[in-house]
Amino acid sequence: MTKNINIHAHLILPQVMGKAGAAGPEIIWHDDGRASLRIGSRFTKLVSVASRIDEELIGKRATIEKLLRGSSDPHIRLAEMDQKGIDILVVSNNAQMYFYNIDANLAIDFHRTANDALAEYCEADPDRLFFMAMLPLQDLEASSHELDRAIALGARAITVGAHSIAGRELYDEDLWPLYAKMADAGLPLFVHPYPFALVGAPRTRFDGPMLEFPYQSSTAATNLILSGALDAVPDLNVCISHGGGFFPYQFGRIEAFAQLNPNNKARKPLREYLSQIYFDNLIHDISARRFLVDWMGADNVVVGDNYAGLDSADGFALLDELDLPSDKAAAIAGGNAARIMRLSRAS
Numbered sequence: 001m002t003k004n005i006n007i008h009a010h011l012i013l014p015q016v017m018g019k020a021g022a023a024g025p026e027i028i029w030h031d032d033g034r035a036s037l038r039i040g041s042r043f044t045k046l047v048s049v050a051s052r053i054d055e056e057l058i059g060k061r062a063t064i065e066k067l068l069r070g071s072s073d074p075h076i077r078l079a080e081m082d083q084k085g086i087d088i089l090v091v092s093n094n095a096q097m098y099f100y101n102i103d104a105n106l107a108i109d110f111h112r113t114a115n116d117a118l119a120e121y122c123e124a125d126p127d128r129l130f131f132m133a134m135l136p137l138q139d140l141e142a143s144s145h146e147l148d149r150a151i152a153l154g155a156r157a158i159t160v161g162a163h164s165i166a167g168r169e170l171y172d173e174d175l176w177p178l179y180a181k182m183a184d185a186g187l188p189l190f191v192h193p194y195p196f197a198l199v200g201a202p203r204t205r206f207d208g209p210m211l212e213f214p215y216q217s218s219t220a221a222t223n224l225i226l227s228g229a230l231d232a233v234p235d236l237n238v239c240i241s242h243g244g245g246f247f248p249y250q251f252g253r254i255e256a257f258a259q260l261n262p263n264n265k266a267r268k269p270l271r272e273y274l275s276q277i278y279f280d281n282l283i284h285d286i287s288a289r290r291f292l293v294d295w296m297g298a299d300n301v302v303v304g305d306n307y308a309g310l311d312s313a314d315g316f317a318l319l320d321e322l323d324l325p326s327d328k329a330a331a332i333a334g335g336n337a338a339r340i341m342r343l344s345r346a347s
Contacts, residue, residue, distance in 0.1 A: 008304025
């Protein structure tokens, strides 16, 4: 029987606090009992949809302390998984902590510490907890070494930011040798957005990550195809969070314009690259979620619901709402993730 696997879940681990120098990260407590995660000059309030209820019952500070314990204590998380029917969780560092814009030596130290902490976290139950590693992409040679180390630690994927990667972009040819090394090791590339404000872009007043994140997911998928990266590394599996953003719903437009784009380096019809791409099912509208599965196919969708995060929803409930045939539901619930992340113990 295929197990329920959630591949999109973040942690805030105490071992990484202050490891990025002046950039933090740091938990800042406010006078009103709330707290923020500080990354550089950016302050992100620690809150989730679910915590709103707790705040009414036990107060602001107690709610934040509970959230932080759940983000760092694997035993609390395992108990929550039991309650929610999650058999396996693939965890990663907080998605604001790529730190591509800090000194390379600091970044190398930060990511070594973070990857060690993730591996230690997963030791609490190595049959149920797995992790994605991050790399200090300011230094590609150091990243190659850290990739080797992460593989030895047991990483099941490498997570990268969707943009502004130390003067490069996700599709930059300088990154392709790392992608090839990931593919050779059987590790997928997990692409996650992070706020534009972390690289100095002005923050919009109303939308913020609400629209930034799906936009970044969309450009990630599009640019990996059009750049020729997936031709260069044809065995690379790419998983993109937040349902692929707008990409599935505007793919026809992308196809049409690609024919007119002089910078398009894709060697095949664009649809032929979709077999290398996976999207999670964190889409809050059932009609859009159903379209994703119908269009993408059940074999390229996974459950990844930003577990315990701001926009988290029950990913398996989102799947159940679609009332799919049992074989398709099983593929999305865990079969696809077990295959692409080498979770042999999950089958």
